[in-house]
Amino acid sequence: MIYIFLAVAFSVAVSVLLKVARSRGIDIVQAVATNYVVAALLAVLLLGATPEAAIEAKATWTPLVLLGVLLPAIFLVLARSVRSVGIVRTDVAQRLSLFVSLFAAFAFLGDTLTQAKALGIALALAAVLCVLWRPERGATERGGWAAPLAVLAGFGAIDICFKLVAQAGAPFASALLASFLIAMVLCWIAVLVRAATRAAPVTARSLGFGVLLGAANFANILFYVRGHQALPNSPALVFASMNVGVVVVGTLVGAFGFKERLAPVNWLGIALAIGAIGVMASS
Template identity: 60%
Template sequence: MFYIALAVAFSVTVSVLLKLARRASVDVVQAIATNYIVAAALSFVLLAPSLPALQAPGAPLVPLTLLGVLLPAVFVILAWSVQRAGIVRTDVAQRLSLFLPLIAAFVVFGDVLSVHKGAGIALGVVAVVCVLWKRGTQRADDGMGGWLLPLGVFVGFGVIDILFKRVALAGAPFASALLASFLLAAVLCWVAVAYRALARIAPLSWRSIGFGVALGVANFANILFYVRGHQAVPDQPSLVFSAMNIGVVVLGTLVGTLAFRERLNRINVAGIVLALAAIAIIATV
């Protein structure tokens, strides 16, 4: 489980970096754009993807293109959510997004809905509502920071997972699909960076680029060690799955509440407990 512990640590590190970005006067778009260059380079060197596999007839170009667009867009939403809704609620929303591809498995991919799976999904939906719950409207942006941004994280990462499954079903190797998605995301991000720089909205900043390098290393390390965890115990995927998701929820909650003093109401806490239970139920399917 050493690899999973590292994957959990780097996943929460990404959230911490995004939380600190505003305090460090970092332009998030530039940081995310740099992140994808670093992640693509590390993918090419460490995962040794087969690029010709993506040129074969029937290659899933549409899902890959959508991934290239959605990855940076959802990453920006993730950054905003961490800054405004907090690490705890954002990390839980991201982990609960696994229930969307699970629902898609029944609706789109022809899987059979069992009582066990149905109970896990139902519990997960209740957990999402509880985690996003926020009392009062003391600030004008409570809608954004309170529930809309975490909801965007939940839906965005769920759709990304579904697209990766579509790519996998089409026979594209994971490493190749990951590299292609990172490269397209990097191109689109840098187009946005160039436009914002030329329009004098956000001049290029070495601080933001350097921050993006750290973000890219943490982002890729999270993926790499999660994959290595599955490779280390190939006969126990549910163990890896549950350890990763529960680990991120627990560590994210500890870091958010202790290091950044994020406040949770009783319903939010109940939602976190329900999220852990839902993940545990799905992991035993």
């Protein structure tokens, strides 16, 4: 379980880094671009990934391109979300995104909707409503909903794309590297254009921050994969431990490390999120 603990720690670390980025004068686009350079190098060195296996089948091209766009975009959305609603709500939204891909699985990919899955989806929807409720601003205040809901939808779309790539026969490591490379190229085009137009000069501070972000981002992925490899007969345990762990640790870090205020209804939402993940893991 040490791998799952490390995966949880690095997942929350990504949220913490994005939380402090603005106060440190970090250009998030430059940081995200550098992040993908680091992540791609680590995928080659530690996973032995090669992009060829992922691009040989034409069926992988569309989801890979979508991943190349969605992966950097989700970082920008994550950064916006942790700034506007905090680490707790953002991490819960990220973890509940799995129910978006679950819904897509039975709606479009031929999966069967069981009672357990339906219960999990219902609990997840209730959890989202409770976690995002901000009594001091009103239940429908736009700033309290837009960013975390974009996180929810974005990570769900990313999961669907990875499922489509896997269905086409591409190994996970190869698909990961290919998507990193596409994202890296797109991000660096944006960085160079912004630098050329003097909108955001490249700074060593932002690039160095990107190295930290890339290392934490890849470590989260690596240790999660290692957790599945260490417990090949208990995928549900790994799945539940990772997602519940991030919700719990993210809540502790946000509430006590960054003094994020949570109402009783938000704590109820966190409990419902854990219940939804547990139901999904046991189904």
